Amino acid sequence: MKTQVLICVLNALAALVLLNVVSSTLSRSRSRAYTYVGDDYPIELPLEEKLLLVSMTLEETVHYELNISDPVAEREWDSLMLYPRGFGRVHLGPERRVFNIVFWHQMHCLRSMERAIQNRSHPFSTPGHVRHCLNYLRQTFLCGADHTLEDGDFTIQNFEMERIADTRMCKDWEAVESTMNRKILEFFDFRHGKHPS
Ligand SMILES: *[C@@H]1O[C@H](CO)[C@@H](O)[C@H](O)[C@H]1NC(C)=O
Numbered sequence: 001m002k003t004q005v006l007i008c009v010l011n012a013l014a015a016l017v018l019l020n021v022v023s024s025t026l027s028r029s030r031s032r033a034y035t036y037v038g039d040d041y042p043i044e045l046p047l048e049e050k051l052l053l054v055s056m057t058l059e060e061t062v063h064y065e066l067n068i069s070d071p072v073a074e075r076e077w078d079s080l081m082l083y084p085r086g087f088g089r090v091h092l093g094p095e096r097r098v099f100n101i102v103f104w105h106q107m108h109c110l111r112s113m114e115r116a117i118q119n120r121s122h123p124f125s126t127p128g129h130v131r132h133c134l135n136y137l138r139q140t141f142l143c144g145a146d147h148t149l150e151d152g153d154f155t156i157q158n159f160e161m162e163r164i165a166d167t168r169m170c171k172d173w174e175a176v177e178s179t180m181n182r183k184i185l186e187f188f189d190f191r192h193g194k195h196p197s
């Protein structure tokens with residue numbers, strides 16, 4: 001009987017500890033004032049608007065060709081790096097601490113791998129950088145663990161004939177980008193001494 005009571009108490013304690021971990025993780029992502037010193041910063045970029053879902057139909061595309069002498073394809077790949085402004089970085093908190101945004105870092109890695117495939121003399125094409133990018137994508141995809149269902153078996157699909165895939169729900173990346181754009185403009189103002197009151 002005594003042991004049972006002890007087990008009950010221990011279970012209750014374990015549950016409390018677990019609850020604490022979960023709620024402190026959650027409260028880190030909720031909006032509150034952060035100092036941006038040490039570990040005191042939110043898990044995700046606090047967005048200025050509610051992040052809605054948008055639908056996107058995946059399809060094979062004639063854009064983003066792998067052809068280094070095609071100026072249109074080159075510009076399309078370049079566009080991965082053009083938007084949002086500020087090279088994927090945001091400056092947050094009173095000291096304007098620098099952070100990267102994961103999805104933009106992912107885009108940078110895709111762009112780098114396209115460079116590496118097409119031009120071995122490009123500075124992004126070193127084995128070290130390609131390896132960093134492959135591992136970064138591997139780990140961030142693992143972390144995202146996207147469990148969206150895809151119809152059919154892609155290993156036997158003829159992508160020349162079957163060009164349209166599922167429509168899926170995505171985070172509205174434009175909302176993320178527009179917050180990033182606003183942050184970079186704020187940072188330019190900060191650097192030029194125009195502090196918000
Ligand atoms: C690559 O692009 C160039 C310029 O647009 C074009 O002339 C050439 O045919 C393309 N090569 C391939 C393999 O599509």
Ligand SMILES: *[C@@H]1O[C@H](CO)[C@@H](O)[C@H](O)[C@H]1NC(C)=O
Nearest residue numbers: 068069118119120121122123
């Ligand atoms: C490959 O990259 C090097 C270094 O950036 C550059 O000088 C060269 O023009 C590139 N080659 C092509 C075909 O774009």
